[in-house]
Amino acid sequence: MAQEIKVGRNATKEIDLNALHHNVKQIKRLAPHSKIIAMLKADAYGHGAVKVAQALTEIAALGVAHFEEALTLRRAGITQPIILMSSYLTAEQLQRACEENLQWVIHSTWQIHLLQQTSLNKPLHVWLKIDTGMHRLGFLPQEAAAAWQALQACEHVQKPISLMTHFACADDLNCPLTSQQIHLFNQVTAGWPGARSLANSAGIFAWPASHADWVRPGIMLYGISPFSGKTGAELQLKPVMRVKAPLLAIRTLPAGACIGYGSTYRCAEASTMGVIGIGYGDGYPRRAPNGTPVYLEGRIVPLVGRVSMDMITVKLDPCALPPIGTEAILWGPELPIETVAKATRTFVYELACQTGIL
Numbered sequence: 352m353a354q355e356i357k358v359g360r361n362a363t364k365e366i367d368l369n370a371l372h373h374n375v376k377q378i379k380r381l382a383p384h385s386k387i388i389a390m391l392k393a394d395a396y397g398h399g400a401v402k403v404a405q406a407l408t409e410i411a412a413l414g415v416a417h418f419e420e421a422l423t424l425r426r427a428g429i430t431q432p433i434i435l436m437s438s439y440l441t442a443e444q445l446q447r448a449c450e451e452n453l454q455w456v457i458h459s460t461w462q463i464h465l466l467q468q469t470s471l472n473k474p475l476h477v478w479l480k481i482d483t484g485m486h487r488l489g490f491l492p493q494e495a496a497a498a499w500q501a502l503q504a505c506e507h508v509q510k511p512i513s514l515m516t517h518f519a520c521a522d523d524l525n526c527p528l529t530s531q532q533i534h535l536f537n538q539v540t541a542g543w544p545g546a547r548s549l550a551n552s553a554g555i556f557a558w559p560a561s562h563a564d565w566v567r568p569g570i571m572l573y574g575i576s577p578f579s580g581k582t583g584a585e586l587q588l589k590p591v592m593r594v595k596a597p598l599l600a601i602r603t604l605p606a607g608a609c610i611g612y613g614s615t616y617r618c619a620e621a622s623t624m625g626v627i628g629i630g631y632g633d634g635y636p637r638r639a640p641n642g643t644p645v646y647l648e649g650r651i652v653p654l655v656g657r658v659s660m661d662m663i664t665v666k667l668d669p670c671a672l673p674p675i676g677t678e679a680i681l682w683g684p685e686l687p688i689e690t691v692a693k694a695t696r697t698f699v700y701e702l703a704c705q706t707g708i709l
């Protein structure tokens with residue numbers, strides 16, 4: 352009988368679409384009167400934008416950063432409105448965006464000029480972005496009325512114009528800025544028709560006054576907490592991603608042996624080590640220190656020595672040795688990504704996005 356051979360790389364990731372649907376339910380429970388723009392930037396935060404979008408047929412709209420991300424979704428047959436949050440577009444790309452039924456966030460006057468000067472076969476749905484305190488993209492409150500009027504007067508812009516802002520510190524419950532941003536946004540846009548959107552994941556959880564017509568969840572969609580010091584599970588979310596890699600070797604090393612590049616870990620006694628097939632080339636953070644938790648066959652084992660490009664070493668209990676090939680879990684339902692992010696002093700969003708390669 353032919354033996355089935357597993358093809359592929361050592362490190363792999365699993366995406367749990369049931370967990371994704373569970374997290375959508377949580378978003379709907381928290382913001383029951385708002386529609387959802389699912390944020391699929393950076394390949395859905397490393398989870399695979401096409402796979403995630405194909406599972407989110409009940410979600411009203413999708414948000415991406417780049418034009419190419421939107422086209423990839425369209426090529427995969429995704430039909431919902433897609434909002435280009437921070438895309439540079441040429442006149443040609445603008446025409447294509449219009450044909451592909453994309454929406455564009457307008458944050459600068461060059462975009463208004465481009466809309467005025469480019470002939471489109473139908474008006475484009477745009478979102479006017481107001482900078483209420485994030486100070487990244489958007490029109491300042493004192494510039495917003497002129498921008499809105501220019502868009503109102505532009506025949507290539509669909510009416511009513513949608514309105515949005517983005518929070519700088521919504522994950523900090525004690526920061527007064529978020530309330531100020533909500534207030535400023537409401538003040539600036541008072542009397543203007545059009546749908547409004549303010550809330551990211553932290554806004555959905557912590558700032559109900561920001562829910563408005565559309566919420567824009569990113570990280571919570573994937574079961575990850577937007578708050579440092581809290582896990583997704585503590586917020587009733589379920590992790591969508593599980594990253595795993597096989598045990599490649601078990602080594603018994605004498606007292607005094609040092610592990611890996613730079614010899615940064617020294618065995619105080621004779622020790623049994625396991626080598627696992629994942630490294631920084633797969634998105635596992637190189638800065639992970641000794642002691643970073645790894646889940647292996649029902650228990651947590653500590654990482655020892657430096658992370659290599661495609662391998663890490665962990666200390667094993669010689670009385671409980673798993674068979675070669677056993678899949679270690681680097682993060683997932685068994686080991687929260689937030690715990691690994693904290694141990695490695697890595698931003699949890701970055702940890703998820705870096706696995707895009709898997």
Ligand SMILES: Cc1ncc(COP(=O)(O)O)c(C=O)c1O
Binds near residue numbers: 551552571577
């Ligand atoms: C404009 C905008 N809205 C919403 C989000 C989603 O944020 P979060 O992942 O914190 O929910 C992002 C993410 O960076 C964003 O840039």
